[in-house]
Amino acid sequence: MTILTMPAQPGQDTGAEPRAVPWQGMLWVTWRQHRGLLISVPATFIVAVIVMLIEGPKIHHDYATLMACRPMASPACQQLSNYFNSTDWHEGNGVHVALLAVPVLLAMFAGPPILARELENGTFRYAWTQGIGRLRWTVAKLTFLGAMVTILAFVISQLFTWFFAPFLTTENMTVLSPSVFDARGVSYAAWTLTAFCMGAFLGMLVRRILPAMVATLGVYLALAAATWFYLRNHYPVSTFWPMQFFEADWLLILSVLLIAGTVWLVRRHAA
């Protein structure tokens, strides 16, 4: 058999450079590998939205009736007040607590399994030797999942702001009360993103899923406690929106550092 070859012509694409696998390929890979997460998080989101859309108008109606009730000290108005402060408040508080628990749960259940599972099972040897390369693989995954989680968190916190508004008056809270501040504006989305990035980073650092989950829980709770009881008192600003943006800024910087740390650990890891 005779083989004829021709030298490359100037300007011709010789195909000698390997073409980079397009980023969109990672969309399908992320879906295949994390279907559980990608289904359960939006499902929980939809359930929360439905609950708030059903109970919210009722709570707002009860509150409007209560505020318009005259005379205020009559038994009828007292009864309205008791009802609002027990049944309605229990619902509102329940949704509030559930909402605040979500970043913690995401930190535990979403972050570590993404990378630690590959390391624990040894499948990183397969995943990281695909055409896209381990760095772009990691960055794509973290970005897709982090973006989804953050956007859903932002939307739900806006809905919650509307839902919870009546209770600020009846429960004597302000928008600067720690548990309220955390659940509105941009703070909630920022905390959710940080929780996710923290989980991914600790998963890569600890390299085994269950210890990484425990570590993420501990570190996230410590950071949240430090912020509530200490850091927030030392902000250079003291009104709602400036504080929100200040907090979102440093949380965003922290998240970026955590992602960078995760990528650096992936790069360093011997395969």
Place this chain on the structure above:
Amino acid sequence: MTVLTLPAQPGQNTEPAHLPWQRMVWVTWRQHRSMLIGVTAVLAAVSIFLLIAGLKVHHDYSALINCRPASSDACATKNSSFNNADWTMGNTILILMNLAPVLLGIFTGPAVLARELETGTFRYAWTQGIGRVRWTIAKLTLLAVVITILAWAFSQLFAWFFDPFLGFEGMNDLAKTVFDTRGIDFAAWTLVAFTIGALLGMLIRRIIPAMAATLGVYLGLDLLTWLVLRQDYPVAIDTTNAGLFNGPSTPNSPWILKTWTIGNTPWWRYIPVSRFWPMQLIESGWLLVLAIALGAATVWLVRRRAA
């Protein structure tokens, strides 16, 4: 090579010898070292924190109640600083303490069986001489006992830590968040969380989904107990004596379940704080029965599964 065999002599015991249960202590330790050490370490660290913080809280509280004259500015300042600093910390820890049983449960329960199933090592573990049923029973019992004892000790320390706040906030120990964290209730809920985790680990056969499912099931059971079951324990008293419910809330105030009127007389259904231990025993009793039933179901599933 020549092999000589002798027929069995009459009266000779030819049954294969049963492996003794004690061997499973070593196996359980080997396989779950990190879990046991981890749980102990975390509980020890939090206990040290509770000890140090608790001494401060007790000191601040006794300074507060011994402050004379009681309506002076100095005493009011003490009151508000106790409220802002100590009570905020105490309340946060109270909330975390209410979540502690389920957290202990999800990190210990599913890992016991689901890990074997997920990695396939059950094919090795269940074909050992002791047999899969005794292996499972021994493991679950040993881990359950250790975790329950640790949880009980931890809850006693927390009860001491939180005592000043009962007086400060006028709460009695029948309040939901308080009742769950003292006596034997905390240990019982931790045990139930562990067994729910083990059963769901065996059902779902993968660790992370089992952990999430355990969280959901436990929260459902907790809500059910809080909102429904606790009102129906046979310890409540019906009365028309309104004098019991006047006055400010103190740690000795009863828990009012509901009020209604017959004709012109108002009736109250309430539970006095003296019924604390009967309620603890009732709740721990049915939780223990539930835990045993879940453990039995887990063992039955282990038996059934084709391997």
